[in-house]
Amino acid sequence: xxxxxxxxxxxxxxxxxxxxxxxxxxxxxxxxxxxxxxxxxxxxxxxxxxxxxxxxxxxxxxxxxxxxxxxxxxxxxxxxxxxxxxxxxxxxxxxxxxxxxxxxxxxxxxxxxxxxxxxxxxxxxxxxxxxxxxxxxxxxxxxxxxxxxxxxxxxxxxxxxxxxxxxxx
Amino acid sequence: xxxxxxxxxxxxxxxxxxxxxxxxxxxxxxxxxxxxxxxxxxxxxxxxxxxxxxxxxxxxxxxxxxxxxxxxxxxxxxxxxxxxxxxxxxxxxxxxxxxxxxxxxxxxxxxxxxxxxxxxxxxxxxxxxxxxxxxxxxxxxxxxxxxxxxxxxxxxxxxxxxxxxxxxxxxxxxxxxxxxxxxxxxxxxxxxxxxxxxxxxxxxxxxxxxxxxxxxxxxxxxxxxxxxxxxxxxxxxxxxxxxxxxxxxxxxxxxxxxxxxxxxxxxxxxxxxxxxxxxxxxxxxxxxxxxxxxxxxxxxxxxxxxxxxxx
Numbered sequence: 001x002x003x004x005x006x007x008x009x010x011x012x013x014x015x016x017x018x019x020x021x022x023x024x025x026x027x028x029x030x031x032x033x034x035x036x037x038x039x040x041x042x043x044x045x046x047x048x049x050x051x052x053x054x055x056x057x058x059x060x061x062x063x064x065x066x067x068x069x070x071x072x073x074x075x076x077x078x079x080x081x082x083x084x085x086x087x088x089x090x091x092x093x094x095x096x097x098x099x100x101x102x103x104x105x106x107x108x109x110x111x112x113x114x115x116x117x118x119x120x121x122x123x124x125x126x127x128x129x130x131x132x133x134x135x136x137x138x139x140x141x142x143x144x145x146x147x148x149x150x151x152x153x154x155x156x157x158x159x160x161x162x163x164x165x166x167x168x169x
Numbered sequence: 170x171x172x173x174x175x176x177x178x179x180x181x182x183x184x185x186x187x188x189x190x191x192x193x194x195x196x197x198x199x200x201x202x203x204x205x206x207x208x209x210x211x212x213x214x215x216x217x218x219x220x221x222x223x224x225x226x227x228x229x230x231x232x233x234x235x236x237x238x239x240x241x242x243x244x245x246x247x248x249x250x251x252x253x254x255x256x257x258x259x260x261x262x263x264x265x266x267x268x269x270x271x272x273x274x275x276x277x278x279x280x281x282x283x284x285x286x287x288x289x290x291x292x293x294x295x296x297x298x299x300x301x302x303x304x305x306x307x308x309x310x311x312x313x314x315x316x317x318x319x320x321x322x323x324x325x326x327x328x329x330x331x332x333x334x335x336x337x338x339x340x341x342x343x344x345x346x347x348x349x350x351x352x353x354x355x356x357x358x359x360x361x362x363x364x365x366x367x368x369x370x371x372x373x374x375x376x377x378x379x380x381x382x383x384x385x386x387x388x389x390x391x392x393x394x395x396x397x398x399x400x401x402x403x404x405x406x407x408x409x410x411x412x413x414x415x416x417x418x419x420x421x422x423x424x425x426x427x428x429x430x431x432x433x434x435x436x437x438x439x440x441x442x443x444x445x446x447x448x449x450x451x452x453x454x455x456x457x458x459x460x461x462x463x464x465x466x467x468x469x470x471x472x473x474x475x476x477x478x479x480x
Contacts, residue, residue: 044307044349054311054340057321058329065328080321081349082306082342086356115330118276120268121290125356 023141026132029075029094036070036099037063039091041077051079056091062111070099070107087126088112095133101144102160104131109153116150124149172234172278173227180217180235181280184210188242195246196389198253203246210239229335234278241270245285248292249390253383257373258365261296264289265360277332284391291395295379295440297372300364301357305349311340375440394443401439408433 029038039060041050056074063072083089090108095101108129116123129146146156172178187210194202214235244267251260267289274280310319315333318325320340327338366372382388408429409418417428 044305046349051307052321054308055321055329057319057323057325060321061323061326061328064323074321074323078309079346080308080310082304082308084303084305084358085354086358118272120271120275120286 023132023143026094026134026141030096030134033073034071034096034098035073036096037072037104038094038096039072039074040094041075041079042092044079044081049079050077051081052077053089053091054080054082055089056080059090059111062114063107066110067107086123087128088115089128090130092130092132095131097134097136101131101133102157105129105144105146105153105157105160109150109157112150112153127153129153172231172280174225174231176225176228177231177235180214180231181238184213184235184238187213188238191242191246192391195249196391198383198386198390200246200250204243207239207243207246210242211236214239230277230332233332233335233337234274234280237270237273237277238280238282241267241274241282241285244270245289248289249383252292252376252380255368255377255380257296257368257376260376261298261363262361264292264296268293273337276330287395288393291393291443294396294398295375297366297370298360298363300353300355301360302362302364303352303354303357304362305352306342306345307347307349308342309344309346312343314339314341379442388444392445394445397441397443399439399441400436402434403437405432405435 025040029040037060039052039056041052043049044051052074060072060074063070090111093104095104108127112127116125119125126147126149129144131144132141133144134141146153148156172181187206191203191206191210194200194206214232218229218232244263247263248260248267251257251263267285271282271286271289274282311321311329312318313320313325313327315327315336315338316325320327320329320338327333329338329340331338379393383390410433411418411425413424413426413430415425417423417425419429421428
């Protein structure tokens with residue numbers, strides 16, 4: 001932590017890690033699947049329905065293409081929501097024990113970096129990331145949520161080196 | 170190497186001379202000539218697509234970039250043409266078309282169009298649009314324009330916004346089932362969805378200033394570089410210094426110390442229009458400053474800058 005700049009430390013405020021009392025969908029997933037990353041739909045609309053954010057599938061395909069060693073699956077949904085925003089809204093993902101959160105955040109960062117190849121001078125989109133995983137020791141389901149720019153995301157990655165991450169768990 | 174195939178480098182070299190002629194035509198405000206040149210550029214790209222065999226890897230993707238370059242050239246001259254004609258709402262659309270083209274050029278080649286990028290981004294700053302409407306739509310799925318499968322499924326091998334043999338993979342909405350929300354946002358995916366103002370509205374006063382100066386041939390379009398915006402404090406001309414316990418000059422009926430005592434200075438937006446010295450015609454910059462303006466804009470020089478304050 002000591003080698004982080006003040007700006008990076010400020011950026012770390014842009015993520016949260018909370019314990020979830022219960023997430024039945026996640027529990028079912030973790031009990032029945034060995035897939036490392038599952039892209040899952042979220043609740044939207046009125047009446048509420050499960051939908052993917054547009055581009056969720058492309059994110060999954062990108063992982064398959066660039067990280068072929070990582071198993072990824074897209075849980076189907078009947079609807080998609082198109083947000084028409086220049087922000088990057090990555091889908092909610094479930095992570096099994098096979099993939100550590102820092103690894104996933106790195107993948108997300110690589111994806112964003114490639115997407116930002118076409119950025120114009122001054123472009124600084126906000127990135128939204130959500131991931132759920134199960135703490136190995138306590139069995140608690142945790143939800144990681146991040147909202148910030150790419151520099152802030154890189155600061156989080158720097159903090160989440162594997163040793164820090166193990167302490168966190 | 171700016172491109173994936175060697176042939177494309179040769180093609181682009183040939184195109185560059187046409188682009189130079191195009192910029193010259195734009196500088197002379199000969200928009201009909203500019204339009205014809207863009208058509209020639211498109212024709213040139215089309216002919217080469219048919220003449221050159223596709224054996225070189227990446228050639229079709231390069232042609233996509235060249236077509237977007239022609240789109241950029243067209244959007245660029247249309248932006249300025251609309252500004253000169255006082256069609257500011259229309260010019261915003263062309264400006265966004267140009268910026269979209271630059272995004273593709275940067276993504277799929279090593280070409281850097283810095284003049285266009287800086288100039289169009291500079292222009293973007295002086296439009297009055299800061300908030301945009303953004304619609305959240307519910308859609309059954311998106312169909313891939315290349316293979317026809319659901320673009321978000323693994324059945325479709327294409328990734329959105331990537332190039333496949335010169336075709337950009339895009340999802341076509343299949344059955345829009347409803348609207349989830351309409352938001353007012355600062356960073357939409359598409360900035361064309363704006364709250365419109367009349368072209369003669371005071372919101373366009375800086376563009377009107379540029380338009381007048383261009384019509385009077387006070388500067389060359391290619392010399393326009395950027396706009397820097399800052400906040401400046403100026404003396405409030407309406408300010409009246411009174412005793413603290415006297416009634417305020419504004420007519421509120423309350424004591425000066427509890428009303429406008431702190432209004433001695435106003436914070437206003439200050440715009441610096443940045444021009445390129447090398448392209449600036451001698452003496453023109455000075456003329457620009459002397460140009461009578463019907464608008465409430467104060468201008469003065471600072472080297473290669475024209476500083477503007479909306480009064």
